[in-house]
Structures are given as C-alpha cells and as structure tokens.
Amino acid sequence: MLAFLRKQKYLIDYTLASLLRRKGKNVGLLTVYTLIVFMLASVMLFAHGLRHEAGLVLQSTPEIIVQRMQAGRHAMIPAEYLQRIGRMRGVTKKEGRLWGYYYDSAVKANYTVMTGGQTDAVLSEIAIGSGIARVRGLAIGDYLTLRSQSGDAFSFKITAVLDTESELVSADLLLMAPGAFRHVFGTEEGLYTDLVLSVRNPREVSKVAEKLAKLLPDTRLITREEILRTYDAVFSWRQGVVFILLVGAVLAFVIFAWDKASGLSAEERREIGVLKAIGWETADIMRMKFWEGAIISLTAFLIGYVAAYVHVFFASASLFEPVLKGWSVLYPRFRLTPSVDGLQAATLFFFSVLPYIVATIVPIWRTSITDPDAVMR
C-alpha cells in the first residue's frame, strides 16, 4: 500500500514538472476552466438559494386571493362580494384588502402601498421599507409627501422603517392606514383591491376555489400553492436562461479543453515515446496522464466552486445584480441564507471533472500502446 502511494507521489511529481514545462498554456487552461466552473456554480447556488428563501418566506402567504376582473383587467371588488361568499365550509377567515402602487416621480421608483386592515391606525402615519428609506434618504420622524388622486399633497410622518432582515419582501413597501389609502387613491368606501380567504385544511383549498369560481364568475382565484410554484418555476427558468447564455462560453471551453486534452502535440508524443523507451509501462503512462487531468480539473472545480460560494453567499451575488435589477430603482439588499443542493453540486462535479479526465486519458492510451520507435519518429 505504502509502495503504491509512493509511486503515485512520484507520478504526481513528474506530472507537475511536465505541466510546469508548458506553464503559460496550462495556467491559461486552469484559469478558463476555473472561471467556467465559477459561473455555473454561481448561477446554480444563487437560483437554489433564492428558491429556498422564497419557499420559506412565502409559506404564510394567503391561502386564496380573489380578484375581480373586468375586460381582462383587474378591477376593484365590492365589499358585498364578501356577503355573497357567505359562510363556506372550511373557510376560517375572509376579509377585503386595500393595496396598490404609487409611482414616485422624484426618484422614478414604484412603491407598493399596503394597508394592514387595522381601523385604528393613525391616518397621518406610515411605515416604509428600508429600500424606500435608502433611496429617499428618509428616517423615522421624517415626513414623506404623496400626491393624491385629486392632486392634493398629503404629508405622512414616518413612524417605522421595516426591518432590513425582511428586505426581500419589504424593500418597496409603504404601509398606511386604510382611511389614508382611500384618501390618497380616491377609493370609495365599500370597495377593496381584492379579498383574501383563510382555509384551515390545505387539502380543502382546491374545493373552496372551485366553489368560489362558480359563485363569483367575474373573479380569478390565486392560491398559495400557485404562488409558491410560480416562484419555484421563476428561478428554474432564470437559471435556465443564464445557462443558455453561458452555453456559448461553455462550448468554447469544451472545444479548447478537448483540443488541449485529446489532440496530442508532437512534443507530447515524443515524450511518451521516450518514457516508453526508458522502460515506463503503458499503465504508468496512463496513470501519469490521469493525474494530469485530475490535477487540472479537480483544482479548477474546487477553486471555482468555493469562489462561487463566497460570491453568492458572502458578496450577495454582486455580479448578477445588474441582470436581476433590470430597470428597478428599488432593489432589496439581501444576503441569501446558504443552501446547497447536494445533487446539483454532484452533477456539476461529474460534468466538469470527469469528461476532462476521460478526454486526457483516451488519446494517450491510443498513443501509448503503439511502438515507441514509431511514436518517436
């Protein structure tokens, strides 16, 4: 056993010396290889982290949302729809919600205005998300002026800035009293943006939704399960889109690596010939080449993967921010909770390390079974 290990160490010594003889070429290959693994692993970890975070945070989203549609557009829903729903088996709570969007032309950003449903909230007070506080430079005690539907300006005192820990869902939130909402947006009493229903037993949700669809044909229903599935699909899709964008780079690398690994240069052929002539066996040459492939691909995988982990979970995936941001002025500052999917990491390993090792060994095997004299000529 010890002799075997010693032999492998000598082989590694020889392989490293041989790699260092062509330093420029091999360092270039290692750099490109590492970058490719880094990009793929970053996308994979980021998408998985976001999917995990969305699934966790949105777990307590409403079971059923009822929205009224008119001519293919969302319309305000009258409060009497709550009476029309009446008492329905399995529904534990039903209420109207008021929410909407406010475009702030000062910073060209969209805010999401929400009301908590509490009737005793002070009309002139609001709470804002930390994204808004950052963009507008506001703090507790400052005033924020909103222009109402009728053109009048309303000043609200900021009584709270929402926790930065919850920024992923609250960066652009503006929470106000229902009365203030009706003033600013000119929403009449008796109208709501939509209705939310709580259903105790998750297995009854689809049945309740089915009954509601019959009872209120001008509405559409959104269930919690659909919301969660939508987010799951969104990040898989994004991951897919980025992977497609990377396909060009990956293919270029595959051609480069294949050419480097499988096309033996005259110099390498001669080297094999010399080794065979001085008594190396075919198996030794194959082992040496295995180490060559393993040294490059394992190093590239490990450096690329660890760097991607640091990039995504410690540097907040800063390289992806421009892509995710789009035209959004308000962008949440969030640090994802690390979540590694073992299967994905294993897939990345098998697709990045194994092909390279195989690509290095096969042509060597072909060369090393031929006569040294023929190879050296």
Next chain:
Amino acid sequence: MRKSNVFLVSLFLLLLGFVITLVDAGVRQHQAASKHESGIALVRQFGLTDLALFTEARYTRHLSQADFHSAFQDHPMAFEHFPTGSLVPPPLRMR
C-alpha cells in the same frame, strides 16, 4: 518541498474549503430561523405574495398576481418592454 507535497497540501486545503462551505450552509441555515421571522411575520400580517426583487413594473413586482394581459395593457397593441419581462415567465397557472 517536493512538488507533489505542495500539490497534495493545496488539494487538501481546497477540499477543506469545500467541506467548510457545506458545514457553513448547514450552520447558517440553522441560525437563519430568526432572520426569517420578521419577513414571515410581515407576509402573514399583510398577506404579501411576492418578493420585492423586480420592482420596475407591477406585473414583475407581483409576479404571482399577474396575468397574460397585464404586461401589454398600456395601450392597444402595446409591447411588453421591461427588461425583467424577458427574463421571467408568466405565472404558472397561465401556462
């Protein structure tokens, strides 16, 4: 120091780094329970449905509330023109 020793030590350190990422993920996930509490509480209290990742248009801000029309309803024959729109698919129930 022999080249093979340098390589094996480096490989060991890199492997250690890899294992540390797995351990770190486990530990931080455990600690994150309290970090998520405020977000979960907000979601429950206000019935929030979406992440504030793409705030540029309302159908990307509230992706799960969007429908096929919302991306095109600025005017008749309107095109969907927000960058995020090209990267996010319509909600699942629409497909």
